[in-house]
Amino acid sequence: MCRHLAYLGPEEPLGRILTEPPHSLFRQSWAPRRQRHGTVNADGFGVGWYASQDPVPARYRRAGPIWADLSFADLCRVVRSGAVLAAVRDATFAGADAEAAAAPFAAGRWLFSHNGAVAGWPDAAAPLVSALPPVELLSLQARNDSAFVWALVLHRLRGGDEPDQAMGETVRQLARAAPASRLNLLLTDGATITATAWGDSLWYRTEPGRSTVVASEPYDDDPLWREVPDRTVLTASRAGVLLAPLEDPALSPAHGSARALAPRSPKEPCR
Secondary structure, three states: OOEEEEEEEEEEEHHHHHOOOOOOHHHHOOOOOOOOOOOOOOOOEEEEEOOOOOOOOEEEEEOOOHHHOHHHHHHHHHOEEEEEEEEEOOOOOOOOOHHHHOOOEEEOOEEEEEEEEOOOOOHHHHHHHHHOOHHHHHOOOOOOHHHHHHHHHHHHHHOOOOHHHHHHHHHHHHHHHOOOOEEEEEEEOOOOEEEEEOOOOOEEEEEOOOEEEEEOOOOOOOOOOEEOOOOEEEEEEOOEEEEEEOOOHHHOHHHOOOOOOOOOOOOEEEO
């Protein structure tokens, strides 16, 4: 697994969000508190951020552990942003993609991260290849499961889907093909955050009208943190957070199960 975080709010030095909190994403690279799969997030890291007046984010990514990069410490001290997405990557099998395999992935104004794994990769995902035009397959940013998940989401965004629809449908599509997958996805365009909770922890902290953070786990012990229920899509802005249930294909009538999801309003506001 991995750990990731997205922030919207007043401009802050990156370090205020990523390295200074007592259980920051930086510390989660070697001592996560709520990680259910894997233990050390040392196979790369990345941060993407938005500058004022520029809708296209900048990125800084590396193939090694975040704690070994002294340049990142300097960057965190001086770079300020009001919209950030960052991730640390779990230790994985050796590969040739280096930092290209580290989130955040990017296209235009979008930043994306995947916390989880596609079960049976790559064989289980083979039936989904036909969902992508050949040029998009040839344009994959890396050859890992997260890059493929990003390609599926991006294809839907480019086709006109709203972010919550693009993320939710991609998760359901992957869950049908590879039911044991863990699919916590995180997406931002610098103004909104969309995330899915599917198989691992997801939390949010919001001060409506000021700031919102969505993360794999809380970076401090502030009582404002709330856990997102599993099988949920989250939509957030600086104004607050909305939660909506994601139907599990394994529990739908088409799969022969009579079990129903607990009733909930289509979009439940959270404060």
